[in-house]
Amino acid sequence: xxxxxxxxxxxxxxxxxxxxxxxxxxxxGRSIDRLIDGDVHAIAPLxxxxxxxxxxxxxxQQVAQYSLERIGKRVPSIVSVSDLTTAGAVRRARFxxxxxxDAVMVLPAAYWKLSEAEIVQHYRAIGxxxxxxxxxxxxxxxSGTDMPVELILRIVREVDNVTMVKESTxxxxxxxxxxxxxxxxxxxxxxCNPLALEAFVAGATGWCTAxxxxxxxxxxxxxxxxxxxxLEQAKALxxxxxxxxxxxxxxxxxxxxxxxxxxxxxxxxxxxxxxxGLDAQGRDQLKALLDALRQS
Numbered sequence: 001x002x003x004x005x006x007x008x009x010x011x012x013x014x015x016x017x018x019x020x021x022x023x024x025x026x027x028x029g030r031s032i033d034r035l036i037d038g039d040v041h042a043i044a045p046l047x048x049x050x051x052x053x054x055x056x057x058x059x060x061q062q063v064a065q066y067s068l069e070r071i072g073k074r075v076p077s078i079v080s081v082s083d084l085t086t087a088g089a090v091r092r093a094r095f096x097x098x099x100x101x102d103a104v105m106v107l108p109a110a111y112w113k114l115s116e117a118e119i120v121q122h123y124r125a126i127g128x129x130x131x132x133x134x135x136x137x138x139x140x141x142x143s144g145t146d147m148p149v150e151l152i153l154r155i156v157r158e159v160d161n162v163t164m165v166k167e168s169t170x171x172x173x174x175x176x177x178x179x180x181x182x183x184x185x186x187x188x189x190x191x192c193n194p195l196a197l198e199a200f201v202a203g204a205t206g207w208c209t210a211x212x213x214x215x216x217x218x219x220x221x222x223x224x225x226x227x228x229x230x231l232e233q234a235k236a237l238x239x240x241x242x243x244x245x246x247x248x249x250x251x252x253x254x255x256x257x258x259x260x261x262x263x264x265x266x267x268x269x270x271x272x273x274x275x276x277g278l279d280a281q282g283r284d285q286l287k288a289l290l291d292a293l294r295q296s
Contacts (some may be wrong), residue, residue: 003076003102003133005164006205007041008219010212013257014063015268027268029070031213031261036074038216041206043071045078048142049210049253051122053109053274057088060094068099078135082143083105084112086122090129097130105135105166107185109143115150120158127159139168139191145169149177166191166208173242175202184204193245197238200226210253214260215241215293218283244289251282259283265291 012035015027035043045067046052052060064079071077079101081092092105106126110121127134137156140146145154148171156162167174168191179187179202189206190199196207200223212219216242225234250254254271259278261268261288270277278286 005042005076005078005103005135005187005189005225006190006228007207008039008216009042009044009078009206009208009213009214010035010038010040011047011208011210011253012045012067013213013254013261014046014050014052014055015258016272017269018061018269020270020272023062024269025062025066027266028063028066028171030266031268032070033066035070035212035216035265036071037085038057038090038212039220040075040212042076042078042102043067044078044080044138044208047105049257049276050080051140051254051272052080054275057091057291064092064096064101065099067102068096073100076102078103078105080105080107080137081126082109082137084109084111085263086125088251089122089126093126093130093132093134097132101132103135103164104130105137107137107139107143108145108147110133110145111249114145116154118206119147119151120146120155123155123159123162132161133163134159135164135166136162137166137168137191137193138174139166141168149174150183151184154177154180162187163187164205168192168193170182172198172202175199175204193249194220194242195228196245197234200234201231210257211245211248213257214264214290215244218293241293244293247286247289254283256286259286260290263287 015024079096083089222237248258
């Protein structure tokens with residue numbers, strides 16, 4: 001039976017030792033436990049927040065295997081298997097399937113600008129290599145590739161196990177268009193934190209968010225209010241957390257989430273170079289935002 005992904009999908013960080021050279025797997029385990037204790041509906045390792053692009057193949061496999069073992073089917077898992085090459089993404093997708101992932105997420109990352117035919121073939125090859133559901137991920141800010149809605153729906157039609165779409169362009173009209181043009185109403189997921197309220201109103205099935213590492217209760221209450229049709233309460237909950245959501249997006253996911261975890265009692269190191277951690281001013285801003293949410 002295919003796992004249904006919905007609600008709050010928490011994105012993990014990848015902790016490093018303070019020098020940034022070694023993985024800190026015990027800290028990763030503690031961060032996963034915190035997400036599960038926060039009642040997220042699913043966990044997604046090795047996405048942008050997890051710095052998957054900055055890991056060697058061996059490190060990626062260590063993090064994927066450890067994460068899936070630590071999650072232990074307590075909640076569904078969706079592993080980001082994006083890679084610069086189709087062959088690399090296929091290897092990662094197979095590895096994730098072999099180690100118990102419930103689904104994989106694929107971003108068409110590439111150095112050269114890809115044609116639509118090349119993008120379709122990339123997804124087709126990954127889909128043929130595994131039996132798992134695939135979440136197509138559109139995030140031009142990190143991949144350099146912006147897939148129009150028509151291309152996304154073509155891939156959904158032509159690759160049987162591409163069954164979900166994560167939309168992170170920050171354009172709410174994309175989500176409305178997915179609903180309007182999609183013949184079978186393909187489930188779509190919001191990947192832009194400041195659009196969470198609008199995305200759910202537009203019909204999003206879930207919210208893929210790193211903010212669940214810091215404010216899982218607020219994220220969950222927003223989702224539950226919308227599920228219950230309590231729009232005014234949902235608005236209040238959303239605008240309460242919006243300043244932090246904006247800060248996380250603008251400050252960079254690995255830097256802000258890692259700093260926030262440190263402030264809440266879980267040291268996870270800094271991002272891997274070339275990415276810097278938050279500077280003193282950024283840490284002060286983040287602390288003030290977190291303190292304000294605790295007091296309100």
